[in-house]
Amino acid sequence: MTNPGGGGRRPTIKDVAAAAGTSRGTVSRVLNGGHWVSPQARAAVESAIRSTGYRANPHARSLASGRSGSIAFLLTEQQHRLFEDPVFSLLLRGTTASASAVGLQMVMLLAQEDADKTRVVEYAAAGHVDGVMLISRHRGDTMLTDLLQQGVPTVTLGVPLDLEGQVSTASADDRVGGRRATEHLLHTGRRRIATITGPMDTPGGALRLAGYRDALGDDFDESLVAHGDYLVPSGRAGMTALLDRAEDIDGVFAHNDLMAIGAIEALHDRGRRVPDDVGVIGFDDSGLAEQSSPTLTTMRQPFDRLSAEMVRLLMEAIEGAPPATVMLPATLIERESA
Incomplete structure (x- = not known):
C-alpha cells in the first residue's frame, strides 16, 4: 500500500499510524529511536512505514521537536592525545557510526582550558547539540557538573568517581580487568609483579589499580607501583623507576597498551628479555598490541559495543530517562609478551 491518502501527496505520520493501528505518538517514538515501544508495536510501525512509503523530513522533525539532531563527542584532554592514543579514534569512529545509524549527526568538541570548557557548556546548553558524550574525565573536573546543572543530557565513558x-555511564569493567590481567601473570609463574598506572584521578587508573591489589592480596607491595599518564614515555619512565627500585621484577601490568609498549622499551634498554625475563601485559587491545615487538598480551575493551551503548544511553537521556550504568567485560587476549 502506497500513499493511502491519495491525490499524490506525501504520506504523513498520521497515515503510518492508521496503517499500523497505533497512535501517532507511538510512530513518533519509533522514528526517534524506538524507546519505550513494545516489539510488536515497533514491528507494526516499521511495516507501515515500508508499505506507505513514508519518509521522514529531518528539518521538519527538528523544528517540531526543538532538537538539533546532533550529539557531541567531547574530549577534555590535550589535543595531541586524540592522535597519539588510538583509543580515542576508535571511540570516535564507533560512536559516529552508531549515531549515523539512528539518524544523528556527530559533532566533535575539544575542551582543554577552563575557557574552552565554559564555551562548550554554553554551546551545549544553547541547544546546538541534543546531548554530550564525555569521553575522558578527571575526578574533580567541574565540567560534568556544569553540563548536568544546565540540563544537558550527558553520558560518560568510565564511571565518574x-x-x-x-549520570549515565558506559565502561569496561576496569577493576575486574585489572585483577584478571594480574592473575594471568601469576598463572604464568610471575611472583614479583609491578604495575604502571594511569592517572589516579581517572576511573581507569583507580579501578585497574584496585584490581591489581585484589589479585595480589597480602603480597601487594607499594614500591612496585609506578604512575603514568597513558602515553609511551610515561610507561618507559615508570618501568625504569621500577627497575631502579626492584631489579627482581618478573612481571608488569601496564594500565594501557601505550604504557606497556614504553615498558617493553625500557626493559630492552636494561637487557631484560620479554617475556623470558619479564612478562608484560597491557589494557585496551587498541590495535598497537598486534604491532609491538613482541606482540602484546592485553585486556581487550569492547570498543564497538561501548560506542553503541554510549549512543543508546545518550538517546535515552535525551528522552528523559533516569541515569543508567552499562558495564561490559574486558577480555584477555594472549600474545607473545606474557
Whole structure:
C-alpha cells in the first residue's frame, strides 16, 4: 500500500499510524529511536512505514521537536592525545557510526582550558547539540557538573568517581580487568609483579589499580607501583623507576597498551628479555598490541559495543530517562609478551 491518502501527496505520520493501528505518538517514538515501544508495536510501525512509503523530513522533525539532531563527542584532554592514543579514534569512529545509524549527526568538541570548557557548556546548553558524550574525565573536573546543572543530557565513558549514579555511564569493567590481567601473570609463574598506572584521578587508573591489589592480596607491595599518564614515555619512565627500585621484577601490568609498549622499551634498554625475563601485559587491545615487538598480551575493551551503548544511553537521556550504568567485560587476549 502506497500513499493511502491519495491525490499524490506525501504520506504523513498520521497515515503510518492508521496503517499500523497505533497512535501517532507511538510512530513518533519509533522514528526517534524506538524507546519505550513494545516489539510488536515497533514491528507494526516499521511495516507501515515500508508499505506507505513514508519518509521522514529531518528539518521538519527538528523544528517540531526543538532538537538539533546532533550529539557531541567531547574530549577534555590535550589535543595531541586524540592522535597519539588510538583509543580515542576508535571511540570516535564507533560512536559516529552508531549515531549515523539512528539518524544523528556527530559533532566533535575539544575542551582543554577552563575557557574552552565554559564555551562548550554554553554551546551545549544553547541547544546546538541534543546531548554530550564525555569521553575522558578527571575526578574533580567541574565540567560534568556544569553540563548536568544546565540540563544537558550527558553520558560518560568510565564511571565518574565522584558522581557515580548521577549520570549515565558506559565502561569496561576496569577493576575486574585489572585483577584478571594480574592473575594471568601469576598463572604464568610471575611472583614479583609491578604495575604502571594511569592517572589516579581517572576511573581507569583507580579501578585497574584496585584490581591489581585484589589479585595480589597480602603480597601487594607499594614500591612496585609506578604512575603514568597513558602515553609511551610515561610507561618507559615508570618501568625504569621500577627497575631502579626492584631489579627482581618478573612481571608488569601496564594500565594501557601505550604504557606497556614504553615498558617493553625500557626493559630492552636494561637487557631484560620479554617475556623470558619479564612478562608484560597491557589494557585496551587498541590495535598497537598486534604491532609491538613482541606482540602484546592485553585486556581487550569492547570498543564497538561501548560506542553503541554510549549512543543508546545518550538517546535515552535525551528522552528523559533516569541515569543508567552499562558495564561490559574486558577480555584477555594472549600474545607473545606474557
